[in-house]
Amino acid sequence: MDIANYMQQIGQQAKSASRLMARASSAQKNQALRLIAAAILREAVAIRAANHIDMEAARATGLAPAMLDRLSLSEQAINNMAEGLLQIAALPDPIGEITDLKFRPSGIQVGQMRVSLGVIGIIYEARPNVTVDAAGLCIKSGNATILRGGSEAIHCNQALAKLVQEGLLGAGLPVQAVQVIETTDRAAVGQLITMPEFVDVIVPRGGKGLIERLIKESTVPMIKHLDGICHVYIDDKADLVKAANIAFNAKCHRYGTCNTMETLLVARPIAAQILPKLATLYARKQVELRCDAEAFALLADYPYLVAAQEADWSTEYLAPILSIKIVSDLDEAITHINHYSSQHTDTLVSEDYSRALRFMREVDSASVIVNASTRFADGFEFGLGAEIGISTDKLHARGPVGLHGLTSVKYVVFGHGEVRE
Amino acid sequence: MDIANYMQQIGQQAKSASRLMARASSAQKNQALRLIAAAILREAVAIRAANHIDMEAARATGLAPAMLDRLSLSEQAINNMAEGLLQIAALPDPIGEITDLKFRPSGIQVGQMRVSLGVIGIIYEARPNVTVDAAGLCIKSGNATILRGGSEAIHCNQALAKLVQEGLLGAGLPVQAVQVIETTDRAAVGQLITMPEFVDVIVPRGGKGLIERLIKESTVPMIKHLDGICHVYIDDKADLVKAANIAFNAKCHRYGTCNTMETLLVARPIAAQILPKLATLYARKQVELRCDAEAFALLADYPYLVAAQEADWSTEYLAPILSIKIVSDLDEAITHINHYSSQHTDTLVSEDYSRALRFMREVDSASVIVNASTRFADGFEFGLGAEIGISTDKLHARGPVGLHGLTSVKYVVFGHGEVRE
Numbered sequence: 141m142d143i144a145n146y147m148q149q150i151g152q153q154a155k156s157a158s159r160l161m162a163r164a165s166s167a168q169k170n171q172a173l174r175l176i177a178a179a180i181l182r183e184a185v186a187i188r189a190a191n192h193i194d195m196e197a198a199r200a201t202g203l204a205p206a207m208l209d210r211l212s213l214s215e216q217a218i219n220n221m222a223e224g225l226l227q228i229a230a231l232p233d234p235i236g237e238i239t240d241l242k243f244r245p246s247g248i249q250v251g252q253m254r255v256s257l258g259v260i261g262i263i264y265e266a267r268p269n270v271t272v273d274a275a276g277l278c279i280k281s282g283n284a285t286i287l288r289g290g291s292e293a294i295h296c297n298q299a300l301a302k303l304v305q306e307g308l309l310g311a312g313l314p315v316q317a318v319q320v321i322e323t324t325d326r327a328a329v330g331q332l333i334t335m336p337e338f339v340d341v342i343v344p345r346g347g348k349g350l351i352e353r354l355i356k357e358s359t360v361p362m363i364k365h366l367d368g369i370c371h372v373y374i375d376d377k378a379d380l381v382k383a384a385n386i387a388f389n390a391k392c393h394r395y396g397t398c399n400t401m402e403t404l405l406v407a408r409p410i411a412a413q414i415l416p417k418l419a420t421l422y423a424r425k426q427v428e429l430r431c432d433a434e435a436f437a438l439l440a441d442y443p444y445l446v447a448a449q450e451a452d453w454s455t456e457y458l459a460p461i462l463s464i465k466i467v468s469d470l471d472e473a474i475t476h477i478n479h480y481s482s483q484h485t486d487t488l489v490s491e492d493y494s495r496a497l498r499f500m501r502e503v504d505s506a507s508v509i510v511n512a513s514t515r516f517a518d519g520f521e522f523g524l525g526a527e528i529g530i531s532t533d534k535l536h537a538r539g540p541v542g543l544h545g546l547t548s549v550k551y552v553v554f555g556h557g558e559v560r561e
Numbered sequence: 562m563d564i565a566n567y568m569q570q571i572g573q574q575a576k577s578a579s580r581l582m583a584r585a586s587s588a589q590k591n592q593a594l595r596l597i598a599a600a601i602l603r604e605a606v607a608i609r610a611a612n613h614i615d616m617e618a619a620r621a622t623g624l625a626p627a628m629l630d631r632l633s634l635s636e637q638a639i640n641n642m643a644e645g646l647l648q649i650a651a652l653p654d655p656i657g658e659i660t661d662l663k664f665r666p667s668g669i670q671v672g673q674m675r676v677s678l679g680v681i682g683i684i685y686e687a688r689p690n691v692t693v694d695a696a697g698l699c700i701k702s703g704n705a706t707i708l709r710g711g712s713e714a715i716h717c718n719q720a721l722a723k724l725v726q727e728g729l730l731g732a733g734l735p736v737q738a739v740q741v742i743e744t745t746d747r748a749a750v751g752q753l754i755t756m757p758e759f760v761d762v763i764v765p766r767g768g769k770g771l772i773e774r775l776i777k778e779s780t781v782p783m784i785k786h787l788d789g790i791c792h793v794y795i796d797d798k799a800d801l802v803k804a805a806n807i808a809f810n811a812k813c814h815r816y817g818t819c820n821t822m823e824t825l826l827v828a829r830p831i832a833a834q835i836l837p838k839l840a841t842l843y844a845r846k847q848v849e850l851r852c853d854a855e856a857f858a859l860l861a862d863y864p865y866l867v868a869a870q871e872a873d874w875s876t877e878y879l880a881p882i883l884s885i886k887i888v889s890d891l892d893e894a895i896t897h898i899n900h901y902s903s904q905h906t907d908t909l910v911s912e913d914y915s916r917a918l919r920f921m922r923e924v925d926s927a928s929v930i931v932n933a934s935t936r937f938a939d940g941f942e943f944g945l946g947a948e949i950g951i952s953t954d955k956l957h958a959r960g961p962v963g964l965h966g967l968t969s970v971k972y973v974v975f976g977h978g979e980v981r982e
Contacts, residue, residue: 159899162923162925163922163923236922242944244942244943244944246937246942248930248933248937248942250942250943250944253921253922253929255925255955257955257956258955340955340956341956361782361956379978381978382977382978385978385980386978386980388980389980389981390980393980393981478580500674500973501584501657501674502583502584504583504676504971505971506971506972507971507972507973507974508674508971508972508973508974509669509973509974509976510974510975510976511975511976511977511978511979512669512974512976512977512978512979512980513976513979513980513981515980515981516667516669516974516976516979516981517972517974521665521667521669521671521981522665522671522972523663523665523671534676534678534679534761534969535678535761535762535782535956535957535969536956536957538969538970538971538972539970539971539972540972548955548956548959549959549960550925550926550927550928550929550959550960551927551928551929551938551943551959551960551961552921552928552929552930553928553929553930553931553933553937553938554931554932555930555931555932555933555934555937556803556932556933557800557802557803557806557807557932557933558932558933558934558937559806559807559809559810559811559814559933559934559936560810560814560934560936560937560942
């Protein structure tokens with residue numbers, strides 16, 4: 141197989157399909173989503189059989205249990221995929237929406253129309269549900285998409301791709317609007333990220349290593365985040381009950397997510413009061429605490445105590461490990477966060493009005509939270525209805541990215557014969 | 562002078578200044594703009610003297626008259642620069658604005674806060690007024706900026722930079738928020754566009770050749786357009802009076818601007834009726850008409866008639882030259898435009914409601930206009946108050962780019978102690 145030729149063909153087909161998707165009606169797009177959902181439920185047994193082949197092969201190559209867990213599709217997971225598509229169908233169609241239509245002194249009326257981006261390339265690991273979620277979001281936002289999932293999920297992804305294309309066909313939409321790359325050859329990814337003539341944006345989802353490599357090689361813009369080094373700062377004006385709940389939830393609700401807290405900052409005046417209480421909570425979950433010298437001294441009896449190293453302040457543990465630092469005040473906290481944070485999500489716990497406003501304004505992260513868990517930084521929790529990924533960049537899309545992040549706008553002018561004087 | 566070291570230092574200083582600019586109050590930023598405007602009026606004689614030095618040097622090297630014209634600063638141009646700053650001061654401050662603050666079922670309240678981008682690099686040709694306009698827009702949007710103007714304007718730009726920095730200082734803002742590169746060495750540009758650690762976005766303004774070169778080398782995202790191949794399509798349902806006014810204005814109002822029409826498309830059923838009328842108008846301005854075979858036959862007596870070549874459909878003349886093609890209908894017009902247009906600005910002239918809606922939806926350009934001149938595609942005419950440039954890309958900013966294009970948003974969450982269940 142000539143990978144370069146194959147990818148050129150995939151790219152051309154996607155580009156052609158994207159033109160038809162851009163002008164598809166809301167009714168057609170929603171019909172496609174509902175047809176795909178129905179096909180997935182109808183073919184649940186066949187999907188699980190394809191998934192079984194992938195799982196057997198992955199076990200044989202000794203894939204890690206956590207990866208196997210992501211790869212496996214339970215009956216519930218299949219129902220969730222179908223349900224997710226119906227939820228996307230129920231969202232308002234962003235495409236064609238015109239906002240801010242205003243008359244200008246010249247007599248023209250100027251507004252902005254939301255339009256699709258074109259072709260979205262999505263690169264992800266061995267999670268077959270992403271195939272369906274991403275296809276659904278791209279269809280609804282009037283884009284064509286090229287999907288490249290982890291090679292371990294290839295059989296399941298191809299089974300799902302057939303059902304997606306069946307749904308597109310049934311709704312009178314181009315089947316090539318959603319294409320799953322059929323080869324597991326890594327060169328296909330190299331091609332996908334260097335075809336700016338066909339691909340408008342790449343959404344990479346996966347580990348930091350993968351994304352760093354893609355950034356280096358890609359000539360197509362990306363909507364991405366590298367990692368989530370999220371902070372909670374407990375201010376000396378904090379409500380300590382809220383503080384304990386938030387700091388516990390932000391670390392222990394789930395360890396492997398990018399919006400999980402990795403570093404806890406505590407104001408010196410209340411450190412001796414709050415830290416032992418928090419330690420009691422963390423001890424139940426056997427959370428390792430990597431403390432600076434002051435916090436270390438306060439928590440000397442804690443069973444999973446470690447002295448923090450400089451590297452801890454910039455490490456995403458994705459595990460029951462938390463670094464803790466005591467700071468003098470809000471200024472030191474903001475300075476620490478703006479230096480070490482991955483600009484993903486950071487939380488202040490405080491009842492002080494002015495400090496809350498300062499934290500919101502001065503912390504330079506995609507999501508800045510006062511008095512709530514970092515775990516809320518998520519497309520569904522923020523009300524986007526769905527999420528294609530999270531961006532820690534400032535251009536185009538920032539924070540959780542939903543349908544709008546897969547769109548652009550153009551200016552539209554309603555004239556009545558006006559000319560420039 | 563070690564250019565790499567020099568630019569690293571400029572970059573670091575800009576990054577530091579950008580942090581202070583991001584949190585500057587509206588009052589401080591507006592005070593700086595007013596102080597700079599006052600300083601420019603006060604030092605008008607000195608500015609013109611610096612400009613005189615540049616003009617003499619440019620004449621000595623034989624700079625083209627059109628370029629000399631752009632380089633020269635009349636008293637009126639100096640007044641306009643000051644007036645422009647006062648207009649920017651009068652615009653609402655976009656930074657810190659919070660929109661769409663909504664309660665979620667979890668109890669948190671989520672919105673988006675507008676924030677500055679950081680450091681903007683601006684690369685432009687020998688037009689000293691851009692120095693002041695760009696500085697003003699970057700100050701107002703809470704960014705730091707590094708300005709690299711055409712080397713022919715170096716004395717004038719440095720004189721203006723001093724006044725800008727005087728204004729920043731007077732308002733208590735960091736003087737390094739606006740830095741003008743002090744060397745005319747081209748290597749400085751190469752450095753500026755490859756310092757993503759210091760520069761968040763590059764706005765290049767200039768000819769297609771310059772921008773193509775920058776695109777190839779830059780590792781920093783750009784807000785840009787390459788050229789303006791703008792179309793007017795006169796539909797067979799057009800009001801022919803409006804059509805003639807618009808087609809004449811779009812070509813002849815100014816020849817050298819990127820929103821000037823370069824290709825006129827005419828529906829076959831009305832071609833014989835409208836084209837001779839238009840030719841009478843164009844003849845007065847000695848506009849050369851490069852026609853396809855059908856239009857050529859209709860305009861056989863026109864004094865400046867040329868047969869169009871394939872290359873004409875993708876040429877930006879920036880001159881009194883117009884290519885003309887006869888098409889069968891709206892579909893052929895849209896297909897031609899989406900193929901040959903530079904996605905800048907395209908106009909339909911028609912009284913047909915459904916065709917107007919289809920043109921607006923299906924033409925994939927930054928500005929899509931019905932029944933008005935392409936010349937309206939401009940930040941001031943669209944009501945942005947000011948313009949840093951025009952983007953024909955779809956990511957981040959599209960069309961005329963004002964203050965908002967120099968900003969991003971972050972999610973802000975107002976919580977009351979909420980945690981994820």
